[in-house]
Amino acid sequence: MPQLTAFAPARPEEILLPVKPWFVVLTLVIGLLGNLLPLSGAALAIRPDFLALVLLYWCIREPRLISVGIAWCLGLLMDVADATVLGQHALAYAVLAYAAEYFRRRVLRFPLWQQAAQVAVLLLLCAGLVLLVRVMGGAPLPRWTYAVGPLTGALLWPAVTVLLQWPQRPPPSPAER
Amino acid sequence: MRHISVEPPPFFHRGPSPLTRLAFFGLLSLALLFADTRYRYLENIRHVVAILIYPLQRAVQLPGEALTYVGTYFSSQRTLADDNAALKQQLLAEAPAVQGYPLLEQENARLRTLLAAEKRFRAAAIAAEVLYSGRDPFTQKLFVDKGETAGVVPGEAVIDEVGVVGQVTRVFPSLSEVTLVTDKDHAVPVRVERSGVRSVMYGAGTGRLPELRFLSPNAEIQAGDKLVTSGIDGTYPAGLAVAQVVSVERETGQMFARVTCRPLAGVEKSSIVLILGQAAAFAPRPEEPGDADAPRKGRGRRRPG
Numbered sequence: 001m002p003q004l005t006a007f008a009p010a011r012p013e014e015i016l017l018p019v020k021p022w023f024v025v026l027t028l029v030i031g032l033l034g035n036l037l038p039l040s041g042a043a044l045a046i047r048p049d050f051l052a053l054v055l056l057y058w059c060i061r062e063p064r065l066i067s068v069g070i071a072w073c074l075g076l077l078m079d080v081a082d083a084t085v086l087g088q089h090a091l092a093y094a095v096l097a098y099a100a101e102y103f104r105r106r107v108l109r110f111p112l113w114q115q116a117a118q119v120a121v122l123l124l125l126c127a128g129l130v131l132l133v134r135v136m137g138g139a140p141l142p143r144w145t146y147a148v149g150p151l152t153g154a155l156l157w158p159a160v161t162v163l164l165q166w167p168q169r170p171p172p173s174p175a176e177r
Numbered sequence: 178m179r180h181i182s183v184e185p186p187p188f189f190h191r192g193p194s195p196l197t198r199l200a201f202f203g204l205l206s207l208a209l210l211f212a213d214t215r216y217r218y219l220e221n222i223r224h225v226v227a228i229l230i231y232p233l234q235r236a237v238q239l240p241g242e243a244l245t246y247v248g249t250y251f252s253s254q255r256t257l258a259d260d261n262a263a264l265k266q267q268l269l270a271e272a273p274a275v276q277g278y279p280l281l282e283q284e285n286a287r288l289r290t291l292l293a294a295e296k297r298f299r300a301a302a303i304a305a306e307v308l309y310s311g312r313d314p315f316t317q318k319l320f321v322d323k324g325e326t327a328g329v330v331p332g333e334a335v336i337d338e339v340g341v342v343g344q345v346t347r348v349f350p351s352l353s354e355v356t357l358v359t360d361k362d363h364a365v366p367v368r369v370e371r372s373g374v375r376s377v378m379y380g381a382g383t384g385r386l387p388e389l390r391f392l393s394p395n396a397e398i399q400a401g402d403k404l405v406t407s408g409i410d411g412t413y414p415a416g417l418a419v420a421q422v423v424s425v426e427r428e429t430g431q432m433f434a435r436v437t438c439r440p441l442a443g444v445e446k447s448s449i450v451l452i453l454g455q456a457a458a459f460a461p462r463p464e465e466p467g468d469a470d471a472p473r474k475g476r477g478r479r480r481p482g
Contacts, residue, residue: 029233036230036237038309068198072206080226081234083320083347083354084313086219087209094206098199137214139315140361140382146314 009112009162016168019062023167027054028066028074036081045145048153051078052096052126056119057164059100060107071097085137092129096122112158120154220347227349234352238308303327303452305335308352317360317383319343321450324351329452332412337447340418340440341365341406345452355450358419358440359387367419368407372397375407378420378438386423389436394427396434404438414453418442 010016034050051074058066075090082089099122100107107118127150135141193201213219303323311318323329325348333345335355343357358365361382367389368375374397376389392398402422408415420438427434 032230033233033237035312036234038238038241039312040310044310044312063195068195068202072202075206076209077226077230080223081230082313083311083318084315085210086213086223087206090209091203091206094199094202098195101195133210134315137210140385142314143384 009158010165010169015170016165017170019065019168021065024058024062024065027164028058031055032074032077032081035078046148046152048149048156049123049126050153052093052123053119053153053156053160054164055093056096056100056122057160059097060104061165063101063104066097067101068094068097085133088130088133091133092126095129096126099125112161115161116154116157119157120151123150123153126150223347224349231349231351234308301454303329303454305329305353305450305452307448307450311354314383317343317357317363317380318346319355319357319450320352321355321452322352323452324349324353326351329353334413334417334453335450336417336453337442337450340420340442341413342442342447342450344412353452358442359383359385365413365419366407366410367404368415369398369422370403370405372402374398375409376404376436378404386437386439387420389422389438390433392434392436394429394431394434398422398425398434398436400424403441 028051031051031054037047039047055066055071055074059071071093072090075088075093076086078084078089078093079086103118103122107115110118124147127146131142131146192198209219305321305323305327308320308322311320319335319342321335329345329348331345331348331353335342335345341358343355343360343363345353346356347354356363357380358378359380359382361380363380365378366375367378374392376392376396378387378389380387389398389404400422403418404420404422406413406415406417406419418441420440422436422438425434425436
């Protein structure tokens with residue numbers, strides 16, 4: 001089925017086209033918009049950190065384009081948007097970007113759903129860092145639902161991967177058709 | 178998965194190593210965290226960034242607003258008629274109280290002049306719509322659509338049709354942040370309406386009921402009592418409904434009674450709130466010897482964050 005291959009993840013041996021910088025910026029802005037959605041209640045509890053997810057993808061795929069510095073700046077934006085203590089998301093995203101850079105070769109070796117498990121650990125690390133900063137600052141412990149967001153984020157990882165690598169897929173070669 | 182992009186030879190300069198960058202930005206974040214928790218130097222940065230992301234925030238609101246608009250457009254005539262009838266009933270029910278009010282006010286003013294007491298302050302109020310509730314799971318906050326341009330000032334009290342919702346803690350050009358009474362350690366000076374006992378209600382954080390601390394076990398308070406603001410802090414005008422006492426535990430051997438209460442206002446539900454003007458300026462607090470530049474504490478105001 002040729003029309004469905006575009007929505008299947010790229011095979012490991014497939015060579016992707018270089019990514020266009022404007023596409024990276026666009027996806028990061030969309031991730032930020034996702035985080036700004038005026039949700040409340042259960043929807044807010046299960047909402048993943050879209051920006052962290054997109055950021056993680058680019059840190060793993062394009063470490064020379066997106067790394068610690070840009071992650072830190074985006075974290076600062078999130079701090080202002082959420083009216084939290086300045087620096088908490090910045091710190092968490094910077095560490096996330098570093099961890100992504102450190103583990104990227106290992107993560108990319110696995111099939112998508114096993115990648116998702118590793119992404120869950122990275123996202124939980126990011127959320128745990130925020131928790132640590134806030135609890136040290138005197139905030140009460142949040143409820144257990146705090147850990148649900150990172151897990152839904154990890155579940156979305158395969159979809160995010162397929163969507164974000166879609167424009168980089170080369171057109172099918174005549175031999176395949 | 179390899180890329181076609183040309184990788185430069187490894188001996189080309191690629192900037193500082195990731196670990197160096199992490200150390201730099203990590204230390205910068207820690208410095209920011211420290212500066213923002215202890216001092217308020219960073220409000221300017223926050224303002225600038227807030228202006229930058231405001232268009233994005235509004236853009237995200239638009240689909241929801243459009244849906245609501247379409248929904249109200251198609252709301253049936255029946256619903257509107259029912260609403261109208263209910264509102265008329267309510268108006269009628271409240272008419273006696275409202276009509277008696279000017280008389281009471283005159284009487285009160287006369288008595289107050291006799292007592293040479295200060296005038297009760299009544300300021301203009303600003304109606305504001307709740308844009309979204311705070312996304313930070315550690316604090317209880319709301320964002321409303323009126324800000325600096327509408328004349329909102331930090332510290333103003335926010336109420337809904339039933340009672341106190343919270344207090345404005347941060348003002349941006351066109352939106353402001355309201356800290357709810359249920360936020361951890363947010364203090365509201367209250368008075369038990371029935372007995373006049375004064376106390377302070379402290380919020381306990383997400384999912385927990387606020388409590389009155391340091392009330393002696395023999396204090397005149399019982400479950401079901403209504404708490405109203407006492408007005409002694411200069412932030413909340415006196416007499417606004419705040420909460421209802423849920424339980425009072427008086428254990429022998431404990432220094433204080435354990436009193437939990439439930440906020441009356443739709444603290445997490447109301448969609449339209451009223452921002453009350455700042456109460457009349459209080460006389461400046463006398464400087465305490467040797468403690469002149471210490472930060473002001475208590476008085477119902479707390480550092481948000």
